[in-house]
Amino acid sequence: MKAVFILRHGGPGAVEFGELPDPAPGPGEVLLRVKAASMNRLDLYTRAGLRGAKASDGAFPHVLGGDCAGVVERLGEGAEGLAEGDRVVVNPLLSLKPAPQMLGTSRQGSHAELATVPAANAVRLPENVSFEQAAALPTVFLPAWSALIEHAQLRRDETALVISASSGVGTAAIQVAKGVAGARCIAATSSGPKARAARELGVDYAINYEAEDLAARVREITYGQGVDVVLDPTGARLFDAAFASMRPGGRYGVCGVTSGYKAGLHLGQLFSKRLRLFGVYMGSTSLLEEIVRAVSRGLIRPVVHKTLPLSEARAAHEEMERSEHFGKFVLTVEG
Numbered sequence: 001m002k003a004v005f006i007l008r009h010g011g012p013g014a015v016e017f018g019e020l021p022d023p024a025p026g027p028g029e030v031l032l033r034v035k036a037a038s039m040n041r042l043d044l045y046t047r048a049g050l051r052g053a054k055a056s057d058g059a060f061p062h063v064l065g066g067d068c069a070g071v072v073e074r075l076g077e078g079a080e081g082l083a084e085g086d087r088v089v090v091n092p093l094l095s096l097k098p099a100p101q102m103l104g105t106s107r108q109g110s111h112a113e114l115a116t117v118p119a120a121n122a123v124r125l126p127e128n129v130s131f132e133q134a135a136a137l138p139t140v141f142l143p144a145w146s147a148l149i150e151h152a153q154l155r156r157d158e159t160a161l162v163i164s165a166s167s168g169v170g171t172a173a174i175q176v177a178k179g180v181a182g183a184r185c186i187a188a189t190s191s192g193p194k195a196r197a198a199r200e201l202g203v204d205y206a207i208n209y210e211a212e213d214l215a216a217r218v219r220e221i222t223y224g225q226g227v228d229v230v231l232d233p234t235g236a237r238l239f240d241a242a243f244a245s246m247r248p249g250g251r252y253g254v255c256g257v258t259s260g261y262k263a264g265l266h267l268g269q270l271f272s273k274r275l276r277l278f279g280v281y282m283g284s285t286s287l288l289e290e291i292v293r294a295v296s297r298g299l300i301r302p303v304v305h306k307t308l309p310l311s312e313a314r315a316a317h318e319e320m321e322r323s324e325h326f327g328k329f330v331l332t333v334e335g
């Protein structure tokens with residue numbers, strides 16, 4: 001099969017595209033003919049071997065990539081609930097014993113013509129959801145939905161603040177806040193063009209945090225009240241300002257630390273405003289089913305920055321490193 005892989009950890013130049021042996025499905029697994037895949041920050045960390053994301057415990061060549069959608073080609077022994085020819089999308093967080101595995105990081109990935117995944121992680125796609133749309137969903141919509149809806153229980157009459165609105169997770173969180181919760185949404189991002197793109201996506205207010213004081217601007221927009229819920233995929237850089245922007249009873253969800261792991265925590269605000277701080281990591285396969293249904297009903301849609309053929313994955317790694325994108329990179333697979 002053709003695949004995107006690395007022979008060592010490194011920069012975008014370490015990304016190879018070429019021929020590797022076809023994988024075979026193990027017990028309970030299916031062999032998937034991948035039609036589309038998408039990129040996440042985790043793919044950059046895995047390629048570089050950063051932040052604990054070591055490829056397949058050091059076994060090379062390592063096929064990169066988690067998010068994918070395609071057609072079930074073959075069932076492994078005992079694989080249930082799917083049939084050959086089914087169109088599916090995959091939850092890349094595999095609940096396996098003795099430890100969960102992340103497709104494309106702790107095991108061989110899906111940026112390839114073929115991939116093996118547990119049948120239990122595949123969700124059937126309705127006809128009106130394309131492979132490209134589906135592949136852009138799992139790793140960004142699972143934490144966004146899990147944080148905003150399952151944990152924070154964001155309501156219609158509330159306001160959410162989405163940090164780093166242009167990230168894959170940020171664009172998903174905006175969709176969930178507006179399309180699923182029906183809440184008011186303020187987005188924070190790092191440039192004027194990205195702020196304009198966030199407004200076009202439907203946010204009520206977009207703040208360029210490089211040009212404006214985030215906490216002061218949120219206070220102004222909310223008439224001094226603050227926001228009810230924060231979704232933060234980037235951590236250190238804006239944590240203090242975003243945490244200070246919450247109103248009493250606010251809920252603060254962290255799902256990433258792109259800008260750094262360590263932040264101060266104002267314990268006085270935490271207890272006196274009765275705030276809740278929580279973390280989320282991905283989500284269940286039944287939640288992915290709900291997300292697919294929401295796309296099928298037109299409540300949410302993945303935001304795709306650029307679509308490239310699988311053979312150009314290295315260019316996608318290079319461009320994603322520059323962080324000038326708004327939304328997701330999708331890789332399509334021929335044949």
Ligand SMILES: NC(=O)c1ccc[n+]([C@@H]2O[C@H](COP(=O)([O-])OP(=O)(O)OC[C@H]3O[C@@H](n4cnc5c(N)ncnc54)[C@H](OP(=O)(O)O)[C@@H]3O)[C@@H](O)[C@H]2O)c1
Pocket residue numbers: 039040041042139140142143163164165166167168169170188189190191194233234237254255256257258259260280281282283320323324325327
């Ligand atoms: N917990 C989970 O389940 C989960 C799932 C998916 C991703 N994540 C994490 O969430 C974060 C976002 O993932 P993603 O795939 O959506 O990322 P992405 O699309 O690559 O996000 C890039 C954006 O992050 C923002 N950013 C803020 N500080 C940055 C910095 N120091 N360097 C680079 N970018 C910075 C910028 O957006 P603005 O210009 O708009 O600020 C940038 O354009 C990552 O840390 C990832 O590991 C966690």
